[in-house]
Amino acid sequence: MSAFKPLVFSGVQPTGNLHLGNYLGAIKKFVALQETSDCIYCVVDLHSLTAQLVHADLQDQTRSITAAFLASGIDPKKHIVFNQSRVMQHAELAWIFNCVARIGWMNRMTQFKDKAGKDRENASLGLLAYPSLMAADILLYRATHVPVGEDQKQHLELTRDIAQKFNNDFSARIAELGVGVEIQVGEETVNGFFPMTEPLIGGPAARIMSLRDGSKKMSKSDPSDLSRINLTDDADTISKKIKKAKTDPDALPSEVDGLAGRPEAENLVGIYAGLADIGKEAVLGQFGGQQFSVFKPALADLAVDKLAPVAAEMRRISADHAYVDGVLRDGGERAGNLAETTMKTVRDIVGLLQG
Numbered sequence: 055m056s057a058f059k060p061l062v063f064s065g066v067q068p069t070g071n072l073h074l075g076n077y078l079g080a081i082k083k084f085v086a087l088q089e090t091s092d093c094i095y096c097v098v099d100l101h102s103l104t105a106q107l108v109h110a111d112l113q114d115q116t117r118s119i120t121a122a123f124l125a126s127g128i129d130p131k132k133h134i135v136f137n138q139s140r141v142m143q144h145a146e147l148a149w150i151f152n153c154v155a156r157i158g159w160m161n162r163m164t165q166f167k168d169k170a171g172k173d174r175e176n177a178s179l180g181l182l183a184y185p186s187l188m189a190a191d192i193l194l195y196r197a198t199h200v201p202v203g204e205d206q207k208q209h210l211e212l213t214r215d216i217a218q219k220f221n222n223d224f225s226a227r228i229a230e231l232g233v234g235v236e237i238q239v240g241e242e243t244v245n246g247f248f249p250m251t252e253p254l255i256g257g258p259a260a261r262i263m264s265l266r267d268g269s270k271k272m273s274k275s276d277p278s279d280l281s282r283i284n285l286t287d288d289a290d291t292i293s294k295k296i297k298k299a300k301t302d303p304d305a306l307p308s309e310v311d312g313l314a315g316r317p318e319a320e321n322l323v324g325i326y327a328g329l330a331d332i333g334k335e336a337v338l339g340q341f342g343g344q345q346f347s348v349f350k351p352a353l354a355d356l357a358v359d360k361l362a363p364v365a366a367e368m369r370r371i372s373a374d375h376a377y378v379d380g381v382l383r384d385g386g387e388r389a390g391n392l393a394e395t396t397m398k399t400v401r402d403i404v405g406l407l408q409g
């Protein structure tokens with residue numbers, strides 16, 4: 055075989071409210087990619103157990119993320135939408151990857167360091183192995199492209215390292231079974247079972263920052279609700295949060311270079327650009343020289359315009375448990391079939407006895 059079939063995979067954790075960063079950095083890209091590729095979008099509930107093992111509302115959160123996917127325009131018939139725990143092969147492949155990856159690789163992950171804090175010895179093994187499960191999510195479908203926000207870049211590099219080490223450690227078996235695909239690694243062409251997945255990161259909204267502090271990313275876990283716009287916020291709340299967003303006293307520059315050293319201004323311009331589907335240059339073309347007293351109301355109107363219909367649709371869909379659960383069940387079945395096909399070969403490659 056000469057190439058992997060193009061396939062998009064991405065995941066979102068069902069922990070906390072979805073915010074504008076998730077929407078612009080990830081979900082909007084998921085929607086756009088449906089036009090050009092086969093896509094699998096997964097609510098990664100097993101990953102959520104690393105944050106909090108006892109989760110009173112994990113099932114509701116899972117439905118709510120699914121509703122956000124559907125409300126944003128993801129088509130669960132043409133593509134696949136499911137929750138991770140339905141397809142047990144994710145955990146199975148993650149175990150095999152735990153035996154391929156090195157502890158040192160996991161220890162270097164900045165997300166692990168941030169989340170584990172000072173008391174690393176006391177972090178769960180699941181939190182340390184989180185990226186190995188993420189690599190399994192992607193490689194179980196031999197996905198070639200993964201749309202994510204900037205914060206996931208390091209995890210995707212690790213996914214490639216795991217794929218490469220697996221391909222290398224088992225190269226003889228892969229050749230013997232004839233299950234390899236030619237892949238380009240640097241200058242070299244090798245025969246591998248897993249692809250070198252490409253991240254799809256970029257655009258003006260790859261890293262949306264907190265509305266209260268331009269040096270911190272907008273996050274589900276920030277204690278201040280004013281720091282983020284939730285996908286479920288109503289129009290008044292959205293306007294209030296944008297009005298209160300931290301800025302500096304200067305007018306907006308006319309060129310993108312003028313945003314250097316002005317993280318809060320850059321963030322609001324990036325948000326406008328992401329919502330309007332234009333570049334930062336175009337935003338500054340329109341608002342360069344204007345004060346925030348002019349720009350903020352325009353941004354608030356745009357945000358309400360774009361987000362209110364998604365929020366309303368999300369509320370409607372979330373309430374219909376039977377529909378949402380049906381989508382996940384159907385998606386889980388289709389994902390499970392693909393996953394089992396991969397795992398049969400993986401079990402053969404690593405030498406597990408089956409059949």
Ligand code: AMP
Nearest residue numbers: 067075076079080202203260261262272
């Ligand atoms: P999570 O909620 O951590 O599962 O993230 C879901 C997706 O949203 C991932 O692709 C993240 O990279 C993306 N994301 C999260 N926060 C931000 C942010 N502040 N800016 C841009 N993308 C983000």
Ligand code: TRP
Nearest residue numbers: 063064065066067098188191200
């Ligand atoms: N780690 C990702 C996040 O926190 C979520 C995730 C899990 C994911 N598995 C994935 C993203 C596979 C892309 C592909 O945002």
